[in-house]
Amino acid sequence: MKVLVIGGDGYCGWATALHLSSRGYDVGILDNLIRRHWDAQLGVETLTPISPIHQRIERWNNLSGKAVDLYVGDITDYAFLSKTLREFEPEAIVHFGEQRSAPFSMIDREHAVMTQVNNVVGTLNILYAMKEDFPDCHLVKLGTMGEYGTPNIDIEEGYITIEHNGRKDTLPYPKQPGSFYHLSKVHDSHNIHFACKIWGLRATDLNQGVVYGVLTEETGIDELLINRLDYDGVFGTALNRFCIQAAIGHPLTVYGKGGQTRGFLDIRDTVRCIELAITNPADAGQFRVFNQFTELFSVYDLALKVKNAAIAMGLDVEINHLENPRVELEQHYFNAKNTKLLDLGLQPHYLSDSLLDSLLNFAIKYKGRVDEKHILPKVSWRRS
Amino acid sequence: MKVLVIGGDGYCGWATALHLSSRGYDVGILDNLIRRHWDAQLGVETLTPISPIHQRIERWNNLSGKAVDLYVGDITDYAFLSKTLREFEPEAIVHFGEQRSAPFSMIDREHAVMTQVNNVVGTLNILYAMKEDFPDCHLVKLGTMGEYGTPNIDIEEGYITIEHNGRKDTLPYPKQPGSFYHLSKVHDSHNIHFACKIWGLRATDLNQGVVYGVLTEETGIDELLINRLDYDGVFGTALNRFCIQAAIGHPLTVYGKGGQTRGFLDIRDTVRCIELAITNPADAGQFRVFNQFTELFSVYDLALKVKNAAIAMGLDVEINHLENPRVELEQHYFNAKNTKLLDLGLQPHYLSDSLLDSLLNFAIKYKGRVDEKHILPKVSWRRS
Numbered sequence: 001m002k003v004l005v006i007g008g009d010g011y012c013g014w015a016t017a018l019h020l021s022s023r024g025y026d027v028g029i030l031d032n033l034i035r036r037h038w039d040a041q042l043g044v045e046t047l048t049p050i051s052p053i054h055q056r057i058e059r060w061n062n063l064s065g066k067a068v069d070l071y072v073g074d075i076t077d078y079a080f081l082s083k084t085l086r087e088f089e090p091e092a093i094v095h096f097g098e099q100r101s102a103p104f105s106m107i108d109r110e111h112a113v114m115t116q117v118n119n120v121v122g123t124l125n126i127l128y129a130m131k132e133d134f135p136d137c138h139l140v141k142l143g144t145m146g147e148y149g150t151p152n153i154d155i156e157e158g159y160i161t162i163e164h165n166g167r168k169d170t171l172p173y174p175k176q177p178g179s180f181y182h183l184s185k186v187h188d189s190h191n192i193h194f195a196c197k198i199w200g201l202r203a204t205d206l207n208q209g210v211v212y213g214v215l216t217e218e219t220g221i222d223e224l225l226i227n228r229l230d231y232d233g234v235f236g237t238a239l240n241r242f243c244i245q246a247a248i249g250h251p252l253t254v255y256g257k258g259g260q261t262r263g264f265l266d267i268r269d270t271v272r273c274i275e276l277a278i279t280n281p282a283d284a285g286q287f288r289v290f291n292q293f294t295e296l297f298s299v300y301d302l303a304l305k306v307k308n309a310a311i312a313m314g315l316d317v318e319i320n321h322l323e324n325p326r327v328e329l330e331q332h333y334f335n336a337k338n339t340k341l342l343d344l345g346l347q348p349h350y351l352s353d354s355l356l357d358s359l360l361n362f363a364i365k366y367k368g369r370v371d372e373k374h375i376l377p378k379v380s381w382r383r384s
Numbered sequence: 385m386k387v388l389v390i391g392g393d394g395y396c397g398w399a400t401a402l403h404l405s406s407r408g409y410d411v412g413i414l415d416n417l418i419r420r421h422w423d424a425q426l427g428v429e430t431l432t433p434i435s436p437i438h439q440r441i442e443r444w445n446n447l448s449g450k451a452v453d454l455y456v457g458d459i460t461d462y463a464f465l466s467k468t469l470r471e472f473e474p475e476a477i478v479h480f481g482e483q484r485s486a487p488f489s490m491i492d493r494e495h496a497v498m499t500q501v502n503n504v505v506g507t508l509n510i511l512y513a514m515k516e517d518f519p520d521c522h523l524v525k526l527g528t529m530g531e532y533g534t535p536n537i538d539i540e541e542g543y544i545t546i547e548h549n550g551r552k553d554t555l556p557y558p559k560q561p562g563s564f565y566h567l568s569k570v571h572d573s574h575n576i577h578f579a580c581k582i583w584g585l586r587a588t589d590l591n592q593g594v595v596y597g598v599l600t601e602e603t604g605i606d607e608l609l610i611n612r613l614d615y616d617g618v619f620g621t622a623l624n625r626f627c628i629q630a631a632i633g634h635p636l637t638v639y640g641k642g643g644q645t646r647g648f649l650d651i652r653d654t655v656r657c658i659e660l661a662i663t664n665p666a667d668a669g670q671f672r673v674f675n676q677f678t679e680l681f682s683v684y685d686l687a688l689k690v691k692n693a694a695i696a697m698g699l700d701v702e703i704n705h706l707e708n709p710r711v712e713l714e715q716h717y718f719n720a721k722n723t724k725l726l727d728l729g730l731q732p733h734y735l736s737d738s739l740l741d742s743l744l745n746f747a748i749k750y751k752g753r754v755d756e757k758h759i760l761p762k763v764s765w766r767r768s
Contacts, residue, residue: 078493109462109512113505120504120571121497124564128493131767152553153546160558162537162546167717169536171558174544175574180508183578187504187571190559194567198711199767327582333551383515383583 002026003278004088006075006126007096008068009053010035011228012142012211012270016094018218018225019271020278021066028069028088029057030081031097038104044235044374046228047244047366048214059224075122082129092138092278093130097122098184102146103234103325103379105181112180119184120191127195138281139192139203140274145263145293145336147186147207149176150329155336158205158289173289178328179381193287202282206273209263209293212239213355214362216268227267229362231370233377239264239302241375243356246310246317247363248370255377256324258300261334263293266349276344290340294348309356327381386410387662388472390459390510391480392452393437394419395612396526396595396654400478402602402609403655404662405450412453412472413441414465415481422488428619428758430612431628431750432598443608459506466513476522476662477514481506482568486530487618487709487763489565496564503568504575511579522665523576523587524658529647529677529720531570531591533560534713539720542589542673557673562712563765577671586666590657593647593677596623597739598746600652611651613746615754617761623648623686625759627740630694630701631747632754639761640708642684645718647677650733660728675722678732693740711765 003020007013008029021027033053039045051059057068069088073080075097098119099105105115123141130137148155151174161170172193175186192203219227230236231244242252265273273292282288297305303319310317324330342348349355387404391397392413405411417437423429435443441452453472457464459481482503483489489499507525514521532539535558545554556577559570576587603611614620615628626636649657657676666672681689687703694701708714726732733739 109509112512113508116504116508116571116575117501120500124497124500125493128496135767151555153548153551153555160546160548162544162548162558164537164544164546167537171535171537172560174546174555174558176556177574177578180575180578183571183574186574187500187567190561190567190570191500191564194561194564198765381582383519 001092002088002090003092003094004028004030004090005094005096006030007098009033010096012267013096015216015219015227015267016271016274017068018060019216020275021060021068022064022218023275028071030071030073030075030084032074033072042234044232045369047231047363047369048226048229049369050226050228051224055224059222063222075125076118078125081125085129085133090134090137092140093126094140094274095123095126096142099181101235102179102181103377105179106379106381115181116184116187120187123188124191127192127201130201131195131199135199135201138278139201140277141188141192141203141205143185143189143205143207144182145207145209145291146182147175147177147189148173149178150332150334151176152333157291157337157340178326196285196287200285202284203287204277204282205287205289206277206292207289208270209265210237210239211265211267211270213267213359215358216271232374234379238299239306242303242306243359244363244370245375246306246315247360247367249316250372250375251318251320252303252306253376254300254303254319254321255326256321257330258303258321259298259331260328261296261298261332263291263336263338264297264351265292265294266355268349269294269346272346273341276341276346280344291336291338292341293338295350296334296336306356309353310360313357313360322377325377325380385476386472386474387476387478388412388414388474389478389480390414391482393417394480396651397480399600399603399611399651400655400658401452402444403600404659405444405452406448406602407659412455412474414455414457414459414468416458417456426618428616429753431615431747431753432610432613434610434612435608439608443606447606459509460502462509465509466516469513469517474518474521476524477510478524478658479507479510480526483565485619486563486565487761489563490763490765499565500568500571504571507572508575511576511585514585515579515583519583519585522662523585524661525572525576525587525589527569527573527589527591528566529591529593529675530566531559531561531573532557533562534716534718535560536717541675541721541724562710580669580671584669586668587671588661588666589671589673590661590676591673592654593649594621594623595649595651595654597651597743599742600655616758618763622683623690626687626690627743628747628754629759630690630699631744631751633700634756634759635702635704636687636690637760638684638687638703638705639710640705641714642687642705643682643715644712645680645682645716647675647720647722648681648735649676649678650739652733653678653730656730657725660725660730664728674724675720676725677722679734680718680720690740693737694744697741697744706761709761709764
């Protein structure tokens with residue numbers, strides 16, 4: 001089965017591409033490599049020294065005997081996208097190819113506009129290219145749990161049945177996203193839903209939680225296959241960032257009270273979830289939504305877990321409650337459903353002491369690469 | 385009070401600008417005149433011979449003694465927008481400046497992408513310009529009743545209180561828009577809501593129904609002030625189109641069964657609704673949604689009303705059920721609330737025989753300008 005991984009040079013994309021390749025899928029990677037460029041522009045680097053994409057793929061080929069096709073280009077360029085699809089002929093498209101940082105989208109107007117145009121147009125182009133040439137192809141699109149915000153009722157998977165004034169309907173779950181980035185994913189969801197309805201396309205929207213960890217079975221086997229691990233205030237996400245902060249003796253940066261509760265999952269589950277979605281495709285015309293996380297944690301609880309694991313390793317760790325640069329509730333109800341991927345057979349890697357130890361040791365190994373001045377958040381959601 | 389009408393050269397925008405000017409507001413019009421250009425590109429013309437914007441404004445000035453400032457440029461050009469706002473210093477911005485045709489957005493990929501980028505970026509730019517320089521300005525944004533689609537439960541005004549698993553919250557009403565154009569308005573709504581939340585901006589989203597009629601108190605006083613009236617398959621909307629079809633003896637074009645029910649309003653109520661929104665601004669941080677229509681009709685019922693009025697005038701009229709070019713339900717539950725503008729004092733002009741007579745006579749007066757080959761819909765929602 002031919003699977004095109006758009007954004008296959010990124011954190012989740014690279015791990016997914018290798019996992020699928022290892023599992024026997026015929027994998028292509030499409031990526032414009034812009035994330036490496038953004039890192040350069042912001043002056044940040046991943047904790048881990050990642051190799052150029054051509055070398056990564058060559059190394060994988062040498063070690064595994066599996067070929068991965070590479071298409072370097074931009075999906076907002078429709079001619080390129082269309083030509084690539086005709087050449088590769090995908091049966092499934094996994095779409096990670098978006099600007100994925102909330103703080104990046106909140107830097108200023110230019111970054112907000114760029115994030116929304118880039119993400120919305122890229123996804124529209126994929127939908128049109130599928131409609132034109134590959135109407136049976138299955139789109140597996142990365143959404144985010146952040147599309148839902150923090151409603152005071154249970155979060156269902158994409159849809160909710162509402163009884164109102166004696167009548168009943170099942171409707172798209174209301175969205176309250178918390179950044180221009182998260183908004184772009186909400187826009188995508190609405191666009192994809194519509195394309196499935198009018199053109200009979202099949203799509204799965206994976207509303208993913210915050211991903212942590214770095215090693216997967218495939219990326220761990222060789223230094224040239226190493227995955228990126230972000231710790232900076234723009235691209236770094238909660239648990240990974242905490243582990244790196246602990247490793248270098250920097251206080252763990254909890255924004256505000258830390259009662260913000262979110263869905264989390266191990267990157268080893270990300271790659272399995274994608275595979276489960278691919279092997280169980282949506283029906284023609286179906287826009288399916290899975291909530292892709294395995295556990296709920298508050299940010300403060302996570303910081304505490306990292307602190308305890310670090311102390312057990314002899315590290316000296318403090319937790320700092322920074323003034324929250326975001327506009328968000330810091331204490332709230334949060335209960336999200338995540339049964340659909342479990343029903344398909346997902347066996348979660350729950351957050352464990354051994355994972356924390358492994359991640360901390362990994363961070364210690366590369367701690368010489370950390371540039372401390374990029375750790376604190378500099379982007380504010382507020383009007384100055 | 386200074387009010388900037390973005391899109392003030394269009395059908396609703398022009399009528400609104402003159403109405404507000406006549407009522408004593410200090411009005412500016414910002415428009416890129418692109419709609420006239422699109423007409424030229426499609427080879428269509430409004431039924432009515434509309435004058436160039438500079439002439440229209442000069443004529444209004446001569447007749448009323450009121451000046452209207454004109455800013456010709458594009459709100460997707462942030463430098464132009466920001467400069468214009470600093471010069472005009474609006475206390476309210478009425479935003480009609482979007483691509484507003486569903487069929488236009490469905491022509492092909494280019495039109496879909498252009499519609500979404502144009503509308504979303506224009507609105508984002510307004511939000512950023514307000515945040516930067518005019519955080520207390522009130523944004524009155526034109527949404528559409530089409531954002532809701534046709535759910536099987538009552539449509540509330542923007543928000544719905546949901547009880548679910550023993551808990552309760554009031555959340556944005558779920559959206560099921562029916563074209564890439566309608567989707568662009570849903571994207572806008574989410575973006576504006578977020579900007580109000582994080583920056584404390586004040587905004588009113590007017591989810592407007594289908595507007596009919598052409599004469600308002602101001603546009604009717606002189607031929608040079610005449611408003612546009614679209615009858616073509618791309619920009620023409622239900623009732624106006626039917627009247628023009630009846631005037632030239634063309635069968636009334638009902639798409640499919642005609643059971644599609646929508647909210648409608650007279651253009652004389654559009655201008656009043658805008659004024660009501662302006663004089664009763666949203667609070668700081670509030671994203672308010674009003675459903676702006678006065679009556680619900682099915683498309684077939686409207687065709688029948690036009691047919692009967694036309695027959696009474698001695699015209700020979702048939703109703704043709706065309707194959708529906710859109711993907712939409714043709715029989716469905718539809719019950720939308722519209723009490724908020726009534727509560728503010730709106731006194732509706734309900735659809736009457738005299739309005740139909742007046743509109744039919746108006747259409748007869750200009751029927752020599754109709755190009756019959758542009759009447760039938762040519763844009764299909766479906767995959768060919």
